Amino acid sequence: MRTTLPRPGGRHLPGRVTLRLVDWSRPDPWVPEQPYRELMVSLWYPSAGGGRPARYLRVGAAASIGDLDVTGVGLHTEEGAAVPRGEKRPVVLFSPDFGIPRDFHTTLVEDLASHGYVVVTIDHTYETAVDFPGGRITERRADRARIPARVEDVRTVLAKLTSLAEGRVPGDGLLPPGLGAALDLTRLGIFGHGAGGGTAAEAMYRDNRLRAGVVLDGEFLPPMPGHDLERPVLLLGSEAGNRTPAAESFWARHHGWKRDLAVAGTTTLSFTDYEPLLPPGSPRLGPTAPGKVVTATRTHLRAFFDLHLCGRPTRLFDGPLSRCPEIVFRR
Template sequence: MSMLDGAIVTVAVVLALVAAATRRIGARAIAAMGAALLVACLVQVLREGFHGQYAAICALLAALLVLAWRRSRPPQQQQRALAWLGRGGVAALALVALLAWTFVPVPALPVPAGPYAVGSQVFRWTDPDRDEPATDDPHDHRNVVVQAWYPAEAGEEGSRPGYIDGLGRLPAWVSLIPGLAMRRYDRIDTHARTDAPVATQRARWPVVLFSPGYGASRAFYSGLLADLASRGFFVLALDHPYEAPVVELADGRLATPIERFLPGDPDRTRYMSALQGVRAADLRYVADRVGRPDAFGARLSPRLDPGRIAAIGHSFGGASAVEAAMGDARIRAVANLDGTLYGRAATDPMPVPFLLLESDHRETRHSQNYLQGNLALVHHLRAGGYRYQIAEANHYSFTDVPLYLSAPARFAVAMLIGGSRGPARSQAASNDVLAAFLQGPLLDAPGDVDAAAARHPGLRGGAMPAALH
């Protein structure tokens, strides 16, 4: 919420409540203050265009003007003139306005903690060797959409990258979020600049492939991705079309979810296993393009190190990263953030260093599939790894999603589903541990993972030995 937003909302709500509660404010005073607020709203609309949140404020200002007119009438006519517009009516409109503006703000993402500025660029490709399994068109090939987040030269100007695909033409719902509530997300500062020059401190930067959760957009992790880039990693974040809530394809179309559940699969394990394989193939396709001189353009392609690649992901993305590593020797490390494993990810040996970073089991209440799959993987580690649990963090604490609500709303939600640690503290802890873990396999300078975890109260866990084989 901008300063002008805050001023409009605060003054309008206070004025409405006072006007509704007392008759000491006369008609002329109410009309004058309502007109002043109307002018402020018009200025805001001219600056940013009309958004859904303005509707409640417009209704509230209209109610104030009607209330002023009503009070200007003779006493004997006031009871008949719009009698419904009493204290309760104005107070209710004030409450709606407050909810519309403060509980659905423009998110403010945490500032990246690393020493580098951040650049970003989006790439949209079509894989000619794979059909699209979600559609019936035999000529439809698999699209792979990647947003690069990378260390950039400081002080370079540039435009802000769009927060999410499809802004201006979003569907009615983006996951469980009303598309209308996201119309102002073009104002989100991701702390990155489009097409910024790559930082020159290294000739080539280590690569981290990232896969989001089931039904989630890569945008939901912008805070995490920008932070990792600021610490010296070239992050390639995927959107998986027809599963992510909205993806702009290479030809400009918007793809929205298509779910094709399998018969005789009540718990959907076969469906998720098959989809995990599709995602793993997406990750391997991106790994194929790392090092190609034409894949990421003349400025970026030479700066990616094809010999230093890791795969990480949140939730279903973590499971997809695990499977990708089991079938691709180029991937040197894997991190799973709170993901349930399916298919071979839950049974095959893990050949590279592995990090399992978990939300609080008491708050997320992980399923038996989650617990059993990750336990089996831990028992099949070939190169050892780490496992940590973040106290008072829930499954969504690794994402930007809690920031889509204001602080009062986050507090209320945390009382219901957990996550009282908060998104900023949760991301700071997870990113510190992730960066320390990735330093060894990708930078040949082993980071002190235990020390990184110890800087954050409430992290429990430690190193896991390699399994005997």
Template sequence: MTHLPDPGPYRHAAVRVAVAVLALVAALLPRSQPVSATVSAPTSVRAVAAGSVVSLPGPTGRHQVGTVSLHLVDGTRHDPWVPSHPLRELMVQLWYPAARSAGFPRARYIPALAGRLLDAQTAQALATSVPTGTFHGLRTHSYQDAPVARSAKAGRPVILLSPGDGMDRSSLTSVAEDLASHGFLVAGIDHTHDSGQVEFPGGRVEVAQNIPPGSADEETLVRTADVRFVLDQLTRLNTGANPDADHQRLPAFRNTLDLARTGMFGHSHGAEATAETMLQDRRITAGAELDGGVSDRVAAAGLHSPFMVISGNSAAGHPLTEENLTTLWPRLTGWGRWLRLRDSGHLSFTDFEIFAPELNTPPNTRQQLFGTLDPQRAVAIERTYLLAFFTWQLDHHHQRLLDRPSNRYPEMIFER
């Protein structure tokens, strides 16, 4: 029997459905399987590794994009979801402006063995046929291990990202690559045993666990602790240290990050983790949510740094995942903006918005999860508004797009 993750604080009936299917790995592995697995890809999977039936939109900025993944180990924490794991381990992917791309391969969308699992899970979640190798073979617009482009300023602004329940850092690749192409360094976090499948060096894949009902608040706090640890490791990286647990050779990041200009965004539960991290750690100087709410703590305390929310609409027109936002809003002391993307669904804020039509997802499933907004248009709007927010709040260039509704983007409603 497969188990879907608990919908946590998302109480609206439509949200329960969306969040359940959203965890594309929700059907990850039978409960009887081990928590970690060393998976070998069969010949049929290897044969299609060079191509894929899905694709990602290209970045819109002037920079080429490099990427590298880090294996990080927090020696101060046990794994909260698997007691037999003595230490908290994470995989973190960096996207950054690259000095050059010649001689460097296009990066995989998701590591090979985790991609094999994602193929099967997506087929079940989207109720469609997913050819073997779809994600195993998908290449991105980033170049693996490309050298870091130096900035004329002291360093580049940093943006952390936290994916939705049961999803992986890869689910927000199109947004991460776009931000990196405009000069930001983006760090995407796989929250191990919360994310669907996390592949570690050596072929070990840690899969999502059945987080107990009622543990949504604990899940938020765990994610926040993960983010704060990653921030510590980025500080080390910027000094020239190598925080990778396996001491892999890395591009030169010394003095390339401006950690005084650090923002964060997340989708769904990653959105809630964004607000929670802003409350706990003032190093996050600006935060954006993609279709998510906030914890009771955040709603009561308020937020003091710039904060933007982009909410979605279900196919029936009901609001999604807006827990505590109306309570929070009067308690914002910094700049705030609450937007709503018309005719969108909960998964419109992920790469699966683009993948679903390419995978011939049934119309009813598509409407329930993605709404009726054209996928290319949805992604373009989301990228535009996120870029405007971080350009204004981290790069300090005022963006009139966020002052008032735009005739160019009538799909974006200004709630507050």
């Protein structure tokens, strides 16, 4: 197993802080006797350095990965690094799959931060082990993802980000000066993997502030009456992904910019950090070389948000390109 994740491709050094957020307006969906919902999030951002080397996964999150030992895996991020002054950054939220910790997609998240995005990764408490301040760990209690509750988690995070942008500290955690001022909440996007992909799609239905979304091998809910969407959506999946009846209904009800792409020679785990960390040829992953999978996924994820949040033109979504044969255009 490699000991350092792939280097991000942008010019910015990623910084990271973690926050505990509490929503006092609703009980926990998995623990009804708890009259509030608490979440852990990581905020990744382009930094000016001056922090300390960031740790990968904490105790509970690492244990939830199972037989993969992530002890000593190196990142390219500084914890608590300084925030450059004077520039507003687009903000992208991320929701992981059921049972997967929020920062087990660091390969993708670090790259986005290095290219100028603030990325907020969300743990959906009790769907995976979550490390809280003081060494407290909440174990998984759920036997499946509950997407409506996850959507409420997303909306909680959006409310807390609004508070942060307005100069208020929204939760428990130390924040570098200027982080709130760097958030451009007029340029909000979301992406997710598996159940997180379904969360991203459903959150876009529920909240018009989310201007663009990417679904990585999504687990969609059956469509509700009036579920029509016109904001840009990219389906980016493994060869077998995004092929359920619910996904087809989602596609049919989407009337705006949309693309349906696959990364050849992959499985659904290829969109997690399993792809760069497991040895090549692992049965959990597909036959395509890890470096090519990571490059293709990073490039198309970033190009989508560059196009729809930043107005930067790209030809990547016009049709197949010989320089990126790993990407299969489905429709």
